[in-house]
Amino acid sequence: MELICPAGTPSSLRTAVDAGADAVYCGFRNETNARNFPGLNFSPEELAEGVTYAHRRGAKVLVAINTFPRAGAIGLWHQAVDDAVKAGAAALILCDIGLMAYTAEHYPGTRLHVSVQAAAANVDAIRFYVERFNAKRVVLPRVLSVPEIAAITRGTACEVEVFVFGGLCAMAEGRCSLSSYATGLSPNMNGVCSPASHVAYEEQHGTITSRLGGFTINKFGSGEPAAYPTLCKGRFRTDLSTGYIFEDPVSLDAATLLPGLRDAGVTALKIEGRQRSRAYIENVVRSFREALSALDEGRPIPAGMLRPLSEGQSNTLGAYRKTWR
Amino acid sequence: MTPSHTSTAAFPAFVSAALRPLPLGPLQLFLSAVLRRIVRHHPRIFDRLGAHAGKRYGLAPSDLPFAFVLHTAPHAPRIVVVRSLPERLDARIAGPLRALIGMADGSFDGDALFFSRTIAVEGNIEAVLALRNAVDDAGVDVLREGAAVLGPLGQFGEALMRHQRNRSTADRPGSTASGSGEASSWN
Structure with missing residues (x-):
């Protein structure tokens, strides 16, 4: 399974690559990505530099353009797609069907990943993105159990990526108000x-x-x-x-579920936290790189090591194990 | 191993008591020189601060008898040492000096320090995040910059502080005493 890691700044990107990321995802310094926080994100030039750094070390860079364009302002989102492709992004992470259509039409050779913001949570929805826009991967929303994920991977040839650590959206993403x-x-x-x-x-x-x-x-x-x-x-x-009422202040940590996610046919594991520091990224990426090595070698997977970095200083398996049912 | 963010060691109370009667002038001169070096080596900080360049931040080490006012004006940044922070500031960040330095050099995560209540923030939170993210991207090694200002004596002091920091970090469960120091952070 691939390890997909966050980067909010060029330094974080380098940190993630050095810590063992297979791919790093990031966004531009504007409202085209879902982590539009002050002091974060990349200029087109910084992205190109980051891509070069990652490629030299065998890692990929994925660009999240995962907000829904405002009416009358589509140019900003089209420009983001153009800049990401020009910088050499290995894939674009998109949620808006209009933007997917633009990308598929103008850049048919670019890999398209369906963002978690699209909330594609069933085989029919994923099939639509694959057939209509040639999507190669879907990032599943954090509302599915492991057996439900396994059912989806059996029903589609599309690669499946799931979150394994970080801030936990308790709602259907892209639809929360x-x-x-x-x-x-x-x-x-x-x-x-x-x-x-x-x-x-x-x-x-x-x-x-x-x-x-x-x-x-x-x-x-x-x-x-x-x-x-x-x-x-x-x-x-x-x-x-x-x-x-909805959820305790906790962070997701699905390290102990890695065997089940592998058996469910998951292609990639995503770490949340583009808004977090280099210290967070280095520790979390190294921890999951070690967990994947342990998984490959049949060793026990360390658990609970990342609690100090977690919201509320505690962790949950979230919907992967739906104890409330 | 992941560093503990719950117990960033503070200076003992006697250190604060010993420093309290000292005049602030020498420290003011030293920190101004350190800031000049940081700005010279990390000019992109102001780019990342964006609209928040020019904001006034209060930095309050909870284990020392003085605080700092950081004015992030791009062409004339300055830091002022004060006995206590003034009222009119854009934002305040308080916590042990080690935590504040560790956030700057990338060995601590700011959100985690906030979660663990090691640090506290008040005021314009946008400005706080902009500063935190800009400094984290720059990777400001405060100890090294300070040591450079002091010359050979500073290099000895830097080595001593890093040794102390790594030793205390290694003593804590779940710590990573590597690279430039300990690990932990806030937000």
Whole structure:
């Protein structure tokens, strides 16, 4: 299985390659990708330099252009496709069918990967992308169990990529409106979930209050691990109780499921975290490179080693093991 | 092995007490020289800061009796040593000095330091992220830049600090004492 690793900056790209990534995914410095955070991402020139660096070391660079173009502004997204192809990207990660059509028509030799933002979660949807746009790979949304993934790989010849570590979207990606509701900005259209421009932290007597767009998302008591101010992982008071309604503030860690994912026919394993530092990328990539070596050699796979880097300082298997059913 | 982000060692209280009566002037001169070197060696920081270049950041080492105001004006960046941070700042970042330096040189992850409550951030979070990402991309080795300013004495001090840092990191479970130092980070 290939190891697909995140990079938010040129330094992170080099770090990921050096740590053992088979491929690195990244995006441009604008709203064409779903990690449009301040200080992150690549200029076309930086991308070309990154591609050269990766190629010299046997790694590939995939470019995420995985937001839905705004009406009347399609030129920005077309330019991103043109720049990525020109820079030598090994594949484009897309979610919008119009952009897939543009890419398939203008660059038929370019590999097209279906982004998780497309939320293609069944064989019929994947078949559509393959037949219509010659998609080579689909990144599955984080709502499927391992047996459900196995059923999909049996039903399609398209390569399947799944997330194995990092921030966990608890919703059907590309269709979540929680961030838009609170801030007017969303990962789907603007490339930002819970944008920093709308985030506020306030500390009083050891308690941190996190707010998003004026909504109180959580309060962390003294010494309690903190988390991102996302609505889906907020702690709310209702008539029934106070607690996490959708999901706890945890990160995905599916290292222990690698044998099952391999047996399910998964082609590639994706690490989330383009917004994270070089320290995160180096540690997570090295850890999963070691896990894959252990898998190949029949050794036990180390578990829980990445908890210090995880949101809320804890991990989950997410939907891969749907204990709530 | 992944470094612990839960227990970034702070200086002992007696260090803070010993430093408290000292005048700030010499430290001000030293840090200004360090900043000039950093800006000269990492000019792309301001490109990554983008619209946030020019913001004023308060950096508060929680284990030292003083703090710093960093003004990121592209043509005239400066750092000012203060006894306590002023009210009018764009953002504040507080935590042990080791954590703040480790974020700059890439040995700590900022989000993880935030999750573990090792650091705290307040103010304009966009500006905080822009600075964090710009500095992380640049890979600012604060210890090396500081040592270079001090000359031969600084090189000895740098070696000593790296030795201490690696030893304390190796003592912690799940640590990676490699490269330029320990590991951990915040956001």
